[in-house]
Amino acid sequence: MSSTQLITPEGQLAEAKRQLSLPRIVVICGSTRFTAEMAEAELRETSARPAKIVVKPGCDLKSQHELWSDPVEAEALKIRLDELHRSKILLADEVLVVGDYIGDSTRAEIAYARSLGRPVRFTHPEVDPDA
Template sequence: MLAEAKRLLGFPRIVVICGSTRFMAEMAEAELRETIARPGRIVVKPGCDLKGAHELWADPAEAEALKIRLDELHRSKIVLADEVLVVGDYIGDSTRAELAYARSLGKPVRFTHPEVDPDS
């Protein structure tokens, strides 16, 4: 139903960026390139990097609870998206789980570094 609603509304393709937050700069560059591509795409990506210091996740218990919430939020972004773009030359456990989830939903997946695709 979601795909049909997006089609009827004439939405551009939605791309979700996945990858380790160590690649936040590369994700920003990928977001830029996907946004200005012809035709342009709506891009969603991780919104924060828990590896960097910030008062919102300074408490370790709060940080762990936040990570769980952010993982759930990112899975919702995957559901919303028409395709997945995996950024970076490394795939850790979280990205591997996101990739498996996306593929279980039948989402097309692209890689900035195709050699890291665990299914290739």
């Protein structure tokens, strides 16, 4: 009698991406103070050979905007954005940390990525909290 091998949802995702021949997906992490550097990293990763699908933070809560002008709404939005970014890390094949500073949120993202077995690269390797 053969045993049935259970496939995790993460394994199913990886297999589906392989079957679809998707390019590698890289998620950019880091402080939003490095927004310009993130845009440059996105450009380089997208235009590299082989090109990669790039996802990165979509909102900079440090910049003024009507969507987060109310402090209560801003805090609720930050929680939702943190959850969304963890989903991006789960979807990604690798993580690129941008910038020469690692704050608490980025440190938590790095730990989460590593707990999933995602490779983590740094534009500034000296800030790797595990180095």
